[in-house]
Ligand SMILES: NC(=O)C1=CN([C@@H]2O[C@H](COP(=O)(O)OP(=O)(O)OC[C@H]3O[C@@H](n4cnc5c(N)ncnc54)[C@H](O)[C@@H]3O)[C@@H](O)[C@H]2O)C=CC1
């Protein structure tokens with residue numbers, strides 16, 4: 581079995597040795613331009629078109645992340661990049677759900693205990709106890725309730741918050757009220773105080789967090805974007821912050837990354853920023869998952885994690 585690997589920043593040696601150890605029967609190599617030797621599987625992130633095109637022999641391509649939008653958008657321009665019938669897999673959780681839970685829970689608690697307000701008071705050297713917030717007025721809505729969103733929703737429910745989620749089909753997460761489809765989006769938004777985005781980037785979800793949507797949230801809402809920058813219209817968020825409709829935002833992803841130095845988001849006192857690291861690929865967990873999936877394919881089983889090219893995620 582031959583496996584080719586390409587990632588613009590990961591330590592290739594670590595991945596080659598790791599995969600080799602988990603699949604001793606495999607021969608794993610870093611793909612180099614001009615390498616047309618056969619391969620059974622490809623492990624990729626931002627793959628060059630020539631790495632995959634024409635490789636009809638592939639039994640699977642593995643995206644080394646959860647979101648496959650960058651691969652699918654490249655496929656639009658170069659459909660030959662994924663030969664017909666070759667399945668595309670993505671990482672499902674592999675340690676990312678815990679990171680998303682840490683990120684979301686810590687930020688929700690920060691807002692709920694009004695640490696943002698106390699930080700602002702501290703700047704003015706003001707000793708001023710504020711009214712408590714109450715769980716019943718702190719409904720959390722998770723947009724996108726898949727592998728990551730579902731776990732984030734459940735972990736916040738465990739802290740006693742009313743939690744709801746929105747997805748394409750109904751979900752059954754412990755302590756979480758499920759809303760599904762475009763027809764239930766308004767109901768989901770009505771009364772949501774904290775909006776957390778974990779949707780995939782698809783033509784249906786681009787620009788979904790816009791003025792219209794923000795105006796349907798509870799007054800003084802909080803917004804956390806952990807999915808993709810294209811989901812959020814940044815000017816609409818700034819307007820909602822300035823009008824007071826949105827109290828604060830925590831953003832990990834941006835329309836343009838790195839976020840340009842002249843973006844007004846940097847200077848906004850009620851916007852917090854992290855540089856797209858809410859959840860990163862953990863090599864060991866990812867390699868265990870990929871090796872297990874490869875074994876399932878080799879045994880003729882149908883593994884999970886296959887991307888639906890029709891749905892775009
Ligand atoms: N900021 C970061 O560091 C990271 C961000 N991500 C982002 O998180 C996203 C979610 O990852 P997973 O939970 O693994 O994906 P997933 O595919 O398991 O879940 C996606 C969810 O969105 C829902 N959905 C999709 N299209 C919809 C639509 N049109 N209307 C309503 N619901 C819709 C699905 O029903 C599903 O519940 C990734 O696509 C990626 O963009 C992932 C990892 C790290």
Ligand SMILES: O=C(O)C(=O)CO
Nearest residue numbers: 645646647859860861
């Ligand atoms: O896995 C993903 O989709 C990511 O965004 C990683 O940063």
